[in-house]
Amino acid sequence: MNPTQSQTNTDSPEIPSLPIKVALIGVSGYGDCHFRSILTLAEEGLVQFCAATVINPEEVPQKCEKMRAMGCRIYSNHQHMLKEEAGQIDLCCIPTGIGWHRVMTIDALNAGMHVLVEKPAAATLAEINAMDAAKRHNRREVFVGFQNMYADTLWKIKDLLVAGELGQLQKIRVCALWPRPHSYYKRTDWAGKLSINDIPVLDSPTNNAMAHFILMALFWSGSSREAAGTIRTLENRQYRAQAIESFDTFSARVQLVEGPEIVINMSHSSEKFEAAEIILETTRGQYYWNDKTGSELTLAGLSPENKTFPPFPDTRTVMFHNVCKGLQKLESNVCSLDLAREHTRFIERIHQSLKIEDIPASALKNREEAGETYTYADGLSEALLNAHHKGLTLHNSDLPWTKTEATT
Secondary structure: OOOOEOOOOOOOOOOOOOOEEEEEEOOOOOHHHHHHHHHHHHHOOOEEEEEEEOOOHHHOHHHHHHHHHOOOEEEOOHHHHHHHHOOOOOEEEEOOOHHHHHHHHHHHHHOOOEEEEEOOOOOOHHHHHHHHHHHHHHOOOEEEEOHHHHOHHHHHHHHHHHOOOOOOEEEEEEEEEOOOOHHHHHOOOOOOOOEEOOEEOOOOHHHOOOHHHHHHHHHHOOOOOOOOOOEEEEEEEEEEOOOOOOOOEEEEEEEEOOOOEEEEEEEOOOOOOEEEEEEEEEOOEEEEEEOOOEEEEOOOOOOHHHOEEOOOOOHHHHHHHHHHHHHOOOEOOOOEHHHHHHHHHHHHHHHHOOOEEEOOHHHEEEEEEOOEEEEEEOOHHHHHHHHHHHOOOHHHOOOHHHOOOOEO
């Protein structure tokens, strides 16, 4: 196999022909992103939008009209759709809540469909293992919607790291400050929850909006092209400013079995927004990646094309293109279930010793913006950014409520 090819099972019964026949479970919320990407690829002739599950047709009449005009069959629940469409669909897209990922993925695999499931792949390793067993039994593929993992630049940097052209990787620093309003935690019944109806969700910045950056760091630290780093020790603290069950602020120091130290600082309860940033420190210099501005290598001796890179392109559309290529066994960079498993392993490690600390009410403030209410911790933005720039955790800040011992 060419090293840049996706890991599609060689014993799959057949390679789908173009256009790839696609089904979608959910067109609202985050499902709208998949809906629009599928329309784009349908216009390009790469996919045929064949079926969709829509549980709220009265709220999305224009989408339903658009799908029907394309010949797309609409169902009121995913079980009915999968039963009726079994053997007719190549790829089932599952941009649903975390608690639905395992059951819907397995149902779609058992109906003979390949799957693109939203990130995280699932909340627990046990769920990942069940999905993997169904994947192998049905000889189908499962791709996971960590869309940054499909970007060519990300894989180019990994190739340079594995080849040793950037020197030895010593430390990775990860930071993201993405304030979320109160409405963010009211948009679904599982937002901010650890479980719902006894089904694990483990929703948090680390397992939802900012999960991309944790997997990117683990991936870049892996010793081979498609491997991610394996955690040896994890010192972490979880803080809570919002009225939720889970945590909204996270700070950690990770030591891998082999490879660099990773320091992570992220929050949904900062006053300021700061784009996600990852800094790779090597024996030859640094690689700086920013979600909004692009990336740069500060190493001498590299050719110009290996020094600066623009921001990742439309990652969701790139993701769908690469999934289509992967199904056809063409060269493509994808996020496999095996790779996504390492993020879930990280999340499980956090929750093995979960001890959420409430930020004192005296440290919290509210602000209004564009009709939304935000609760934030005073001084948290500066403390997290300072810790990130120094390669430290929040425990080293001057904020008095951060001085408790870390969980391991």
